[in-house]
Amino acid sequence: MSEQMRIMRSMELPKELRDRIVARHRSGQSYKRISAALKVPKSTVASIILKWKKFGTTRTLPRPGHPAKLNNRGRRALVREIKKNPKITVAELQRCSREMGESSTNSTITAALHQSGHYGRVARWKPLLSARHMKARIEFAKKHMKDSQTMRNTILWSDETKIELFGINSKGYVWRKPGTAHHLPNTIPTVKHGGGSIMLWGCFSAAGTGRLVAIEGKMNAAKYRDIPEENLFQSAQDLRLGRRFTFQQDNDPKHTAKITKEWLRNNSVTVLDWPSQSPDLNPIEHLWRDLKMAVHQHSPSNLTELERICKEEWQRIPKSRCEKLVASFPRRLMAVLAQKGASTQY
Template sequence: MVQKVRVITKKQQREVILCLWNEGVCNASEIQRRTSIGLSTIYYNLKKLEKTGDTAQKPGQGRPKKITDIGARVIGQQIRRYPTVSTNDLTLTLLEKGITVSRHTVGRHLHNYGYKNSLPLAVPMLTAKQKQKRVEWAKEHLNNRWKRTLFTDETSFQLFSNTITQWYKGKRPVKPIPKNRQKIHAWGGFSAYGKTSLFCFTGIMDAKYYVRILEEQLPEVREMMGNNWRFQQDNDPKHTSHLAKNFLQENVPAVMDWPSNSPDLNPIENLWALTKRNVEKRQPKNLDELELFMIEEWHEISDEIINNLVRSMKKRCEEIIRVNGERINF
């Protein structure tokens, strides 16, 4: 049985027809059977082969562009000046320049040139003082001993999450989501020497419960890292409470200072995103499955990923300095 060749673009169609022609397959029906290319396209290219010996399209052939080079420049200028401009507004602007096209044509043009239309990513606002502190922190820690740092944080996993994008054609897919989704919280840490186990819990974590987590996890950390390391945490009130400060002062070699409002600096955020994505792919149906999948996917994170994230800290510092303390994307 001859396997059909999957052909998408006009150029690919011409190349496949030429390849089969060179192999001695000159019958239009046979080419159509092997490729599923339309017969009219096959006849056109076979006729071209008989006349010229080639299927290549000459410069200038084909349907003329609806949006001229001038129109493309106008669209680019409008989007740079007014990022929220609509395709209807762009159509009217082009009409003023003597270019008549539909908003659908403008939309296709933007898509072909890599433009996407979506809501801006919402991130916590940074004050001028916070930006300055971030730059100062990055300069101070640019050449730090990141291998001896334990990065920590908490996060939450929900049942029926909806964070994985998917391709679709036509109507947008719908995923039913319960109104009140159940969740499990987790605390974790990692360094160049490995990961802690994942501490899972439900309910609200206060300073007392945070210290309890640390009490349970620190023996494992000491076994992994010895006595020469430092502890990283953000400035959550639970972390900076007197109870937590006193506990850390007595039980860890050093606590690292951390700039406010800076989750983009903490590489554990990348691990959380990876773990959540992998858990969602497994579609847990209840809290027991959710917790099991959380622990399993956290455990499966490779040493290579961890080491790459530790090494990324120098680049994060460099980027913070370069953008004068603004948000960075890692």
């Protein structure tokens, strides 16, 4: 299709041209011949002739639907308000509308914003970032963008997470008849306070998953120090990283405590300089999500079973998944730079 035809398809044809199409049709010309002669898409020719046959005219007919209740000026003003404050409520927007001399209902305001391409959505939870945090994230991204993929493949990523026994916060759907909502087969069992939970520490590299450890009791600096002491080098050995791997951990106070730093220094462990408030840079966050989804497919009934299933599913995570997540690290750094240090989509 020519550029001219593409333009014509996207705009309404002049009445004079529509009349010529109908005249040629009445003289016996085919749609294809009219399209070629007048350089109008064949589908447009057909549409115009169909309308002429149905209504007996080629003029523009009144369009269905009610006119917009909010004029363009009012709609632009609303868009300016939500750009200044994306968390503004519809009630507050209605108040702004009244101050501008418009008397708009909530549904009118919502419809106007939808027409402008803006929709209400649940806000994502993201770490609170200060100017200092964002500056550190930018510096980190610039520094490590230069790292080779070989270097990234020697990083042992780590983190802790909590998994609840009945902790899946998603809706479950059932097929049922009216009035049977409380019948046992149509319910999802819950336990007060979630039925308990376990805290896990885990690590992984591009070569696969390392150790996964359940943490007993409340975590403190001394207990955390024991975790790398008992699991770090064994994980590196299992993943064939050698002794010259780089250990990644966030800046949790237990990780940066004196007792932990001394152990890492005494054992010549290279630690990745990590910016605070940056879970979006750590690909292990995606593995935690994978693990939780896999574990709760089993519906474990107690904490012992929960821990066992966690460890089994952790080992089942394929190496290809780990490789893909580590390979995403440069894109995460680029996203930080694009966001000028703010939180990213990761």
